[in-house]
Each structure stands twice: as structure tokens, then as C-alpha cells.
Amino acid sequence: MANVNEFEFHPRIIAALKKAHIYDLSHVLSLSASDLVRLTRLSTSDVLVLQKTAANAVPRLPMVTAFDLWKNSKALLPEFERKRLSVGCHLLDQFLKGGVLSQALTEISGESASGKTQLCLQLCLTVQMPVEMGGLDSGAIYVCTEDAFPSRRLKQMIDVLHKTRPSVVNSVLMDNVYIEHSADVDDLWKCISQKIQFLLRSGKVKLVIIDSLAAVFRCNQVEVDLVKRARQLSSVGTLLSRLSSDFRIPIVVVNQVSDIVESNSFSLTEKRTPSLGIAWGNQVTMRLMLSRTSECITQEYDRENSSDPVAEETKTFYSANVRCLRVIFAPHLPNTACRFIITQGGLQGYG
Numbered sequence: 095m096a097n098v099n100e101f102e103f104h105p106r107i108i109a110a111l112k113k114a115h116i117y118d119l120s121h122v123l124s125l126s127a128s129d130l131v132r133l134t135r136l137s138t139s140d141v142l143v144l145q146k147t148a149a150n151a152v153p154r155l156p157m158v159t160a161f162d163l164w165k166n167s168k169a170l171l172p173e174f175e176r177k178r179l180s181v182g183c184h185l186l187d188q189f190l191k192g193g194v195l196s197q198a199l200t201e202i203s204g205e206s207a208s209g210k211t212q213l214c215l216q217l218c219l220t221v222q223m224p225v226e227m228g229g230l231d232s233g234a235i236y237v238c239t240e241d242a243f244p245s246r247r248l249k250q251m252i253d254v255l256h257k258t259r260p261s262v263v264n265s266v267l268m269d270n271v272y273i274e275h276s277a278d279v280d281d282l283w284k285c286i287s288q289k290i291q292f293l294l295r296s297g298k299v300k301l302v303i304i305d306s307l308a309a310v311f312r313c314n315q316v317e318v319d320l321v322k323r324a325r326q327l328s329s330v331g332t333l334l335s336r337l338s339s340d341f342r343i344p345i346v347v348v349n350q351v352s353d354i355v356e357s358n359s360f361s362l363t364e365k366r367t368p369s370l371g372i373a374w375g376n377q378v379t380m381r382l383m384l385s386r387t388s389e390c391i392t393q394e395y396d397r398e399n400s401s402d403p404v405a406e407e408t409k410t411f412y413s414a415n416v417r418c419l420r421v422i423f424a425p426h427l428p429n430t431a432c433r434f435i436i437t438q439g440g441l442q443g444y445g
Contacts, residue, residue, distance in 0.1 A: 110134040119148040180228025182220045185443025189432045196344045203349040203368040204384030216440040221301040232300035233270030239309040254439035306348035308369040324373035331377025381422040389416040
């Protein structure tokens with residue numbers, strides 16, 4: 095945003111702002127009137143003038159009618175276009191009506207080995223595809239909080255992608271995926287508020303993935319202060335939503351699940367629900383849940399697009415477990431489900 099020197103403030107006000115290390119109007123807007131009075135030692139009337147000038151300097155978008163938004167008219171400015179990021183499979187994109195929403199916070203929850211990380215890795219590749227192919231023509235930042243980043247699996251998926259789409263895949267796909275590790279809530283907050291914002295402003299990335307959020311809130315907490323945790327979750331969710339809206343990008347957060355046992359007069363039933371409770375759930379725009387099923391199918395081995403030279407010589411068929419992708423809630427989708435399998439190239443819709 096504009097520097098304070100670009101406006102015709104009284105020299106006394108500019109000197110007070112510089113003394114308080116406030117150099118641009120975005121910093122002014124991030125502070126309350128009382129904080130500005132305390133930091134700058136200016137009068138209340140001076141602070142009100144300062145805030146009004148800063149507010150008027152914010153660029154305003156033109157008016158758009160509800161009918162224009164409903165039609166998603168091509169005449170709309172980019173600020174009003176809500177793009178979707180392809181997941182890299184036609185059947186899954188069709189199920190999700192285009193893919194993962196931009197300007198939204200998407201949660202992917204599920205039990206262990208249900209395919210959460212596989213889907214996130216696939217999104218890291220599709221975001222680098224051209225816009226006409228469902229991508230955003232940019233990179234991704236991947237924040238790991240549990241295990242080391244699965245670079246070998248990503249390389250395997252890239253090798254398959256090179257064979258299936260040689261005309262659009264370049265050799266720097268891995269260079270456009272930026273990796274960060276966060277061990278606790280404080281590390282994660284610093285990563286989001288500083289490193290991620292820096293990369294977003296640079297234009298190098300248009301996808302943020304956190305795998306997983308539950309890990310930093312559930313680890314090493316013997317006595318959990320639920321009120322404090324709810325505030326931290328609300329702060330993290332609010333910041334992620336703001337970044338998604340300001341930069342018009344999709345943000346994907348992986349979550350774990352908890353088992354809840356419900357009893358009635360005759361039996362006990364077990365139900366899986368996303369972790370972190372309602373304090374986090376209220377921050378989410380779109381919630382997807384992945385799960386394993388007992389169904390198993392036999393697939394013919396794709397020798398042509400294989401990235402494993404040993405398997406190419408020994409395998410003809412392989413067994414694949416069928417998994418389920420369910421929409422728990424979304425602003426544009428009903429509560430439905432579809433099936434998929436995981437191949438060398440990533441998630442693939444089935445049936």
C-alpha cells in the first residue's frame with residue numbers, strides 16, 4: 095500500500111509515524127485508534143484524520159449485481175471470478191463441479207491411509223498447469239507438521255505426468271513446490287503470517303497446503319486449555335481465510351478424524367468425525383472426507399506410463415483398494431460421495 099510520504103500530512107504527523115516505525119498506510123489500518131495514539135503520541139483528532147485518509151486510499155471495486163455473480167459473466171473483473179483448481183482427474187473434477195474452490199478454505203479429513211496426502215500432492219502438480227487445463231499456472235507451498243515431505247512419491251507422480259502430458263509438463267515441477275515444516279502452533283503461526291505471506295506477495299505460489307493442522311494442536315498436550323485452543327484455531331482460520339480472499343487462491347488444510355461411540359438401547363455404533371471441533375469447523379468453507387472401503391479391484395498394469403522399470407517387466411495386473419470421497423458440506427455441492435483408487439499417477443475416479 096502507499097507510503098505515508100506520498101500524502102500531504104502535516105510534517106508533525108509524518109515525523110510521529112516514522113518515530114513509531116509506521117511507514118505505510120496498511121500498517122495504519124491494522125491498528126486501532128487507541129493503539130495509534132499510544133504509539134505515535136498524536137492527538138485523537140490527528141489519528142482520526144490519519145485513519146480516514148488511509149481508508150480512502152484503499153482501492154474500491156466497482157459495484158456488481160447479484161445477477162452478474164449468478165451468471166458468472168465473462169465481463170466480470172478478475173476480482174470477482176471464483177476459479178476452481180482441478181484435482182487432475184476428469185471424474186473427480188466432474189464430481190466437485192470443477193475442482194477445489196479458490197477464495198475458500200477447503201478441509202480434507204480422513205482416517206490414516208485414506209489418500210489425504212496423495213490428493214494434496216496431486217494438487218501441487220495441477221496448480222502448475224495452464225489455466226485452460228484447470229490449473230493456476232503457479233507454484234504451491236506445502237507445510238508439513240507430521241512427517242517429512244514425501245518427495246519420492248511426488249517424483250513418481252511427476253514421472254507419470256511427464257509420460258501422459260509431455261506437451262505441458264516442464265522439468266521444474268518440483269522446484270515450484272516450496273516446503274516448510276512446523277512443529278507446534280507458534281511455528282505454524284509464524285510460517286503463515288510471515289513466510290507464506292511473503293511467497294504469496296511475490297506471486298510465486300497460488301496454492302497453500304497444510305498437512306496437517308490437527309497435528310500441531312493435538313501433540314504433546316496432556317492438559318488442554320480448550321478456551322485457549324479455540325482462540326488459536328479461530329485466529330489461524332481467520333488468517334488463512336483472509337489470505338485466501340486477499341490473494342484469491344485455494345487453501346487446503348488436512349485434518350485428522352476422531353472416533354465417537356454412540357450408544358442406544360440395543361447397540362453401540364462408531365462414528366468418525368473431523369477433529370478440532372466446532373471452533374475449527376466454523377472456519378471451513380468446504381469439507382471433504384476420505385475413507386477406505388473393503389472393496390478391492392484388479393487393474394491392468396499400465397506399462398506405457400509406468401515409472402517403475404522393474405515392475406514393468408514383472409507385473410501384468412495389480413490390486414487396488416477402492417476409497418470413498420464424500421462432500422460433508424460445501425456452498426455449491428450436495429452431500430454426496432464418489433469412489434476412487436490410487437494409482438502411480440495419483441487419484442483416479444472409479445465407477
